[in-house]
Amino acid sequence: MMSNSRASRAVLFAVLYLFVSASALARVGHQIADKSGQSGSAQAASAPATSAPSAEASKYVGAETCKTCHEEIYNAWEKTPHWKTTLNIKGGPSKQGCEGCHGPGADHVAGGGDKTKIFVFEGKSRQETSARCLSCHGEAHEQSHFAESAHSSSDVGCLDCHSPHHAKEKEFLLVQEQPQLCYGCHTSAKADFAKPYHHRVNEGLVQCNDCHNPHGTGTVRQLRSLPSGDAVCYKCHVDKQGPFVYEHVPVKTEGCTSCHSPHGSTNPKLLNVMPVNMLCLQCHTFSTQLTAGGPIGPAHNQSAKYQACTMCHTQIHGSNFSDVFFK
Ligand code: HEC
Ligand code: HEC
Ligand code: HEC
Ligand code: HEC
Ligand code: HEC
Ligand code: HEC
Ligand code: HEC
Ligand code: HEC
Ligand code: HEC
Ligand code: HEC
Numbered sequence: 001m002m003s004n005s006r007a008s009r010a011v012l013f014a015v016l017y018l019f020v021s022a023s024a025l026a027r028v029g030h031q032i033a034d035k036s037g038q039s040g041s042a043q044a045a046s047a048p049a050t051s052a053p054s055a056e057a058s059k060y061v062g063a064e065t066c067k068t069c070h071e072e073i074y075n076a077w078e079k080t081p082h083w084k085t086t087l088n089i090k091g092g093p094s095k096q097g098c099e100g101c102h103g104p105g106a107d108h109v110a111g112g113g114d115k116t117k118i119f120v121f122e123g124k125s126r127q128e129t130s131a132r133c134l135s136c137h138g139e140a141h142e143q144s145h146f147a148e149s150a151h152s153s154s155d156v157g158c159l160d161c162h163s164p165h166h167a168k169e170k171e172f173l174l175v176q177e178q179p180q181l182c183y184g185c186h187t188s189a190k191a192d193f194a195k196p197y198h199h200r201v202n203e204g205l206v207q208c209n210d211c212h213n214p215h216g217t218g219t220v221r222q223l224r225s226l227p228s229g230d231a232v233c234y235k236c237h238v239d240k241q242g243p244f245v246y247e248h249v250p251v252k253t254e255g256c257t258s259c260h261s262p263h264g265s266t267n268p269k270l271l272n273v274m275p276v277n278m279l280c281l282q283c284h285t286f287s288t289q290l291t292a293g294g295p296i297g298p299a300h301n302q303s304a305k306y307q308a309c310t311m312c313h314t315q316i317h318g319s320n321f322s323d324v325f326f327k
Helices: 006-033 040-046 063-069 071-077 081-087 106-110 126-137 187-193 249-253 276-280
Strands: none
Touching (some): 063 071
16 A cells, blocks of 8 residues: 655655744744634735644644655545535635544644544544544535435444545545435335336335435435425425315325325336225215214225225316316
8 A cells, every 4th residue: 555665755754843832833933923713714824834823723734745655545535526615715624625534633643644643534423433524514405404304313423424535436535326225225116116016116216315415304215395395295296285276185184105105116107005095984974974083985985986085086186176176
């Protein structure tokens, strides 16, 4: 991994050491001259990061220094989106480059690569590693619910799905392609999507990510919702959203899953229950009396003619013309 010979490394080391101490000296002078002392952020914004006037900053050496010994890792890393952090002058050295994740590296370098003097991810708890990532990503819209997600509470961390150095996928630094990544842990979802009728996730047309946010959401089952707060299903099935003059109540109150299994089903319309009359009769009863909690009707009997309910009640998601959803 390290191409330098022992001797050249020693030389390099001496140079680095001189550089680090010289800049530390310069910084002390700078701090004395700067009466306000604490105005770190204003300074950091205008001056190069290495001369930020805090003692903390002197613990950072910058990614170029890491490169001198970890060249292979650096070269691969440079091609990932995290390279952009080196340009984050405003964030300061603690948000830049290798040290944005591994923490300050000066002691590690001074110790000739002492592993105990730098943050090593291997062997750390998921809570601790995820917290590192969240120090930058925690405010982002997509990741902001991670702490209260089903994943986080079940001890699934960022590194179960992502790897900054050893990603298998070009996009999003994923350790495995989708949906296999998810199926590895979610075998029942895998079985559902293998049913004859399913959203075409395996075929690449729809993604788990279209309906769920693996980083968690404010709602149950890590489901996404539209900005309006409505169910995610309307994103693609706009025609079901209405509003309708005559709403079929459960569509709005209990949601799509009161009738559909969105992952997959043996029913072509992804219904939870077959045949369709059995689905309707889970809620409806043959009566003109209002039963406890249930809707009225149908008054018609269950002769064969009436069993295919949606033959007549075609606009089952709601209608603007018919209070019994005929058209
Ligand atoms: C986005 C956070 C992040 C950044 C930035 C980062 N690392 Fe890492 N590093 C990790 C994680 C996480 C691991 C554990 C292995 C993995 O999951 O890829 C790791 C592992 C390592 C290892 C152990 C060996 C290995 O290949 O796993 C070395 C050495 C290392 N990083 C050096 C560096 C250097 C040098 C840089 C800058 C060029 C850097 N890292 C930038 C997060 C980061
Ligand atoms: C003077 C050379 C040198 C420099 C500069 C250097 N390292 Fe290292 N680093 C090493 C050596 C040597 C090891 C130990 C490898 C081992 O013991 O397997 C090491 C180990 C590591 C490890 C642990 C790898 C593991 O196997 O778990 C990480 C993480 C790491 N370095 C990150 C960094 C980062 C980040 C920087 C820049 C801030 C940096 N290193 C700069 C020489 C260096
Ligand atoms: C259960 C798996 C999983 C976990 C755990 C996970 N991610 Fe992700 N992450 C993904 C997938 C899948 C994508 C790609 C989404 C897509 O296809 O649009 C992604 C995308 C991202 C992206 C880029 C796109 C975006 O939407 O922001 C970032 C940044 C990210 N994840 C950070 C994190 C961080 C930080 C953590 C830990 C706090 C984390 N992820 C935990 C699966 C996961
Ligand atoms: C120092 C801040 C910082 C830390 C710490 C950090 N990231 Fe990032 N991450 C970024 C930036 C900046 C981007 C690029 C965003 C962009 O392209 O707009 C990024 C991008 C990503 C992406 C998207 C990659 C893509 O292909 O679009 C993923 C995934 C990701 N980070 C995961 C992680 C994980 C996992 C960790 C913890 C091991 C982590 N990050 C730690 C700053 C950070
Ligand atoms: C490392 C294992 C692992 C991976 C990989 C993983 N999950 Fe999970 N996931 C879990 C665990 C554990 C839970 C919590 C227990 C449960 O509900 O199954 C969970 C919960 C969930 C939930 C919430 C379920 C509920 O009942 O609230 C959803 C949705 C989910 N995962 C989707 C995904 C998606 C999408 C992916 C792929 C991007 C993914 N998971 C990858 C382990 C994983
Ligand atoms: C078309 C939207 C949609 C897609 C695509 C989707 N899900 Fe779901 N998923 C849902 C809904 C809605 C629920 C809630 C079902 C309920 O509460 O009855 C759910 C529930 C879950 C649950 C909770 C347990 C369960 O089975 O009810 C897990 C885990 C899960 N999904 C994982 C995944 C994974 C993994 C993928 C991709 C392989 C995926 N989902 C794709 C909509 C979707
Ligand atoms: C990302 C877009 C997308 C989202 C989000 C989505 N669907 Fe779909 N849905 C489709 C597509 C595309 C089809 C067409 C089926 C096919 O050919 O694969 C479909 C088909 C269906 C079907 C079967 C219709 C038929 O005639 O084949 C039902 C029922 C359905 N979706 C319900 C839902 C429910 C319920 C949700 C929310 C949990 C949802 N969909 C979310 C894209 C989506
Ligand atoms: C009260 C039960 C019920 C609810 C709630 C429900 N559906 Fe349906 N849906 C059905 C039935 C029954 C069919 C089959 C109609 C047929 O066979 O003509 C169907 C068919 C569909 C179809 C395919 C045929 C078409 O009309 O495009 C889609 C897509 C669909 N539903 C999406 C949704 C979405 C999205 C929601 C939530 C907004 C939802 N459904 C809520 C009962 C329901
Ligand atoms: C999850 C429970 C549920 C399911 C399943 C369900 N419905 Fe309903 N339905 C309701 C409720 C609640 C009402 C509103 C009743 C009221 O306002 O008195 C309603 C109203 C109706 C109405 C209008 C009745 C009126 O008097 O205005 C018709 C027609 C209807 N449903 C047909 C069906 C058919 C056909 C199916 C099967 C495809 C079905 N429903 C499945 C709960 C359900
Ligand atoms: C052959 C056509 C047809 C079929 C099939 C059919 N219905 Fe109806 N349904 C009607 C008619 C006609 C009405 C009365 C409409 C009116 O009052 O204007 C009605 C009314 C209803 C009502 C409103 C309450 C009432 O009785 O006035 C409900 C609820 C209902 N049907 C549910 C169902 C269910 C559930 C099924 C399947 C088991 C079903 N229907 C099958 C034609 C049909």
